[in-house]
Amino acid sequence: MLFFRLPLPYVLAGLFLVTFLACEKDEPIPLRDPTGGGEAVTYDWGATADSVQAATYTTYLGSEGTFVENNQGSSTFQYWPNAHVLHTLVDGYVRTGDPAYRNRMIDLLRGIETRNGGTYSNVFNDDMLWLGNASMRAYEATDNPEYLEVAKFLWNDVLESHSDVFGGGISWKKDTPYSKNAVSNGPAIVLAMRLYEAEQDSSYLNWATELYAWQKANLVDPSTGLVWDNISETNGEVTVNKDWIFTYNLGTWIGAGLRLYDATGDRTYLDDALRSGRTLLTSPQLTTEGVLRDEGQGDGGLFKGILVRYFTELIMHPDVSDADRADFLEFLTFNARTLYNRGLQRPEMLAGPNWAAQPGDRTDLTTQISAVMLIEAMAKLEAEGFL
Numbered sequence: 260m261l262f263f264r265l266p267l268p269y270v271l272a273g274l275f276l277v278t279f280l281a282c283e284k285d286e287p288i289p290l291r292d293p294t295g296g297g298e299a300v301t302y303d304w305g306a307t308a309d310s311v312q313a314a315t316y317t318t319y320l321g322s323e324g325t326f327v328e329n330n331q332g333s334s335t336f337q338y339w340p341n342a343h344v345l346h347t348l349v350d351g352y353v354r355t356g357d358p359a360y361r362n363r364m365i366d367l368l369r370g371i372e373t374r375n376g377g378t379y380s381n382v383f384n385d386d387m388l389w390l391g392n393a394s395m396r397a398y399e400a401t402d403n404p405e406y407l408e409v410a411k412f413l414w415n416d417v418l419e420s421h422s423d424v425f426g427g428g429i430s431w432k433k434d435t436p437y438s439k440n441a442v443s444n445g446p447a448i449v450l451a452m453r454l455y456e457a458e459q460d461s462s463y464l465n466w467a468t469e470l471y472a473w474q475k476a477n478l479v480d481p482s483t484g485l486v487w488d489n490i491s492e493t494n495g496e497v498t499v500n501k502d503w504i505f506t507y508n509l510g511t512w513i514g515a516g517l518r519l520y521d522a523t524g525d526r527t528y529l530d531d532a533l534r535s536g537r538t539l540l541t542s543p544q545l546t547t548e549g550v551l552r553d554e555g556q557g558d559g560g561l562f563k564g565i566l567v568r569y570f571t572e573l574i575m576h577p578d579v580s581d582a583d584r585a586d587f588l589e590f591l592t593f594n595a596r597t598l599y600n601r602g603l604q605r606p607e608m609l610a611g612p613n614w615a616a617q618p619g620d621r622t623d624l625t626t627q628i629s630a631v632m633l634i635e636a637m638a639k640l641e642a643e644g645f646l
Contacts, residue, residue, distance in 0.1 A: 300600065304637040304646075305354065307599065311631050312351050314608035315344075316363070319624050323373045324366030330609060330622045336374040338381055340624050341367065342390035343561060346568070347628060349396045350635040354642065364397050368409065379413055382433050384420050387413040388446035395453040407457065414450055417443075418466075425490050425497070427473040440489040444474045445511030449569075452518035464522060471515055475531070479512065484535030485542065486512050504544040505559075506551055509535050510566030513573050520578075529578060536573050537583070539566075540590050549590070550597050553613040556623040560612045564629030567591070571636040575645065588645060595637045598630060 321327040321334055326344050328335040345367050352360035371390065372379050381387050391413035398406035420430045420443070428439040429447055448467045455463035477499065478487045488503035516532035519525070539545055546552055551563040573579060574587045598614040604622075610630030611618025618626070640646050 300596070302596070302599065302637075302641075304595070304634060304641045308351070308354065308631075308634045308638040311603075311608050311610075311627075311634050312347070315347070315627055315631055318607070318609065319344075319627065323370035324363065325370040325374050326367075326624055328624055330627075331620070337624070338371065338375055339383070339386040339389050339558075340561060340628060341371050341374075342386065342393050343564070343628050343632075344624070345371075345390070345393035345397060347631045347635060349393065349400050350632070350639075353400050354635065354638055361401060364401070365403065365405070368394065368397070368406065379409055380416050384417045384429055384432060385440070385442040385446060387417055388443065388450055391417070391450045392446060392453060395450065395457065398457065399453075410450065410454065414454060417447060417450075425477060425492075427469065428477065428490075429470070431489065437492040438489055439477075439491070441474065441478050441486045441505075441508040441512070442488075444470050444478070445486070445508060445515055448474070448515035449511055449518060452515070452522065455522065456518075467515070467519060468523075471519055471528075474512070474515075479531075483538045483542070484512070484531060485509065485538060485544065486535070504542075505562050506545055506554065507562040507565035509539060509545065510569040514569035517569075517572055517576055529576075532573055533579070533583060536570065536587055539570070540586060548615070549593055550613075550615050551594055556612050556621070556626055558625065560623050560625035561629055564632035567594075567629070567633050567636050571639065574640065575643065588640070591633075591636065591640075592646070595633055598633060603630070 318330050319326040321336070325336055325341050327333055328337060345364060348360050348364045348367065351357065352364065375381065379387065379390065391410045394406040394410040394413070397403070398410065417429060420433050420436075421428070422430070422436055424430075424436055425439055429443045430436050431438045431440040431443045448470045451463045451467035451470070454460070455467065477490050479485070480487065480501075485504050486508035487499055487501045488505060488508065490497065490499045492498075513532045513535050516528040516535075520528035520532070551566065554560065554562045570587065570591065574584055574591065579587070594614060598610060602610050602614040602616060602618075604610070604618050609618055609622045610626055611622055612626045614630075614633075637646070
């Protein structure tokens with residue numbers, strides 16, 4: 260399960276926060292002035308995106324087109340953060356059309372294979388799903404069939420971990436059949452839908468529908484739309500971990516619902532996504548004073564960036580009401596302005612896990628990518644007239 264890769268102090272702090280604040284979960288969260296003084300600030304999100312993209316590339320570029328673990332010289336290669344760097348490179352390419360992004364994208368894809376021992380296959384199913392989704396976005400942006408081939412390979416590899424344990428679903432890792440997590444099912448639904456859109460093969464839609472129904476029945480709070488982390492069996496006892504609520508799981512659940520709604524027209528999927536989106540605005544399990552919560556460096560540093568990606572899709576969806584869109588947009592804008600005014604270290608343009616505070620000396624690639632995702636989301640909203 261995911262928690263084996265999280266630092267213990269982060270786990271304990273997260274569990275304490277959830278327990279301490281649970282009684283307040285329905286209280287609205289005030290959005291305060293992120294500048295700290297009320298002064299007028301002119302935001303150019305496209306220019307800011309250019310700056311954080313350039314800083315990320317120069318600070319974290321490693322060997323074979325891949326990116327290193329942190330800004331302090333670590334050359335450690337981590338598969339899944341590099342998959343999300345591919346996402347951000349696609350963001351930059353779609354926004355600017357700059358061929359430099361296109362070259363970096365293909366170098367990174369091939370570098371991941373090289374650094375991973377000459378294969379895209381991985382014991383962590385979620386790692387492969389992140390890369391599969393990023394590869395599909397790269398395929399959509401460039402029409403290069405190499406990305407589609409990689410995504411299909413990864414999809415077929417992940418499907419080998421589907422079983423009837425707990426009635427369905429995909430295991431977190433290939434060697435943990437009795438641990439099935441939101442992180443190995445939400446992204447699988449999204450990837451299946453991306454492949455369906457590209458190939459018009461109904462088998463992908465069938466898989467997405469089945470996995471969605473399983474996750475909804477086992478890992479989603481029906482009243483709030485919060486996503487529970489995992490279901491597992493230990494010594495014959497089956498438990499659902501409802502204490503672990505992570506931002507990225509909510510994000511992929513929203514993304515899954517939006518895609519199934521678009522493909523089927525079934526309003527239930529959109530209503531599910533809206534329920535989760537509305538809960539995000541008021542849940543102290545996900546936010547702190549209106550800002551997406553600090554989930555630490557390491558793996559947790561990337562979580563809220565993933566949420567932002569799919570939450571932005573919800574904001575832009577044409578069937579979202581004007582009232583909901585206004586609320587969602589206000590929330591995301593407040594987060595972005597908070598990061599811009601309080602969380603970005605200048606002139607380095609680096610960001611830590613707390614968007615309301617300056618980063619420390621060590622800034623992990625994961626937290627930096629989350630910041631890039633947020634700034635690119637705002638640039639997209641700006642360019643398409645939502646701001």
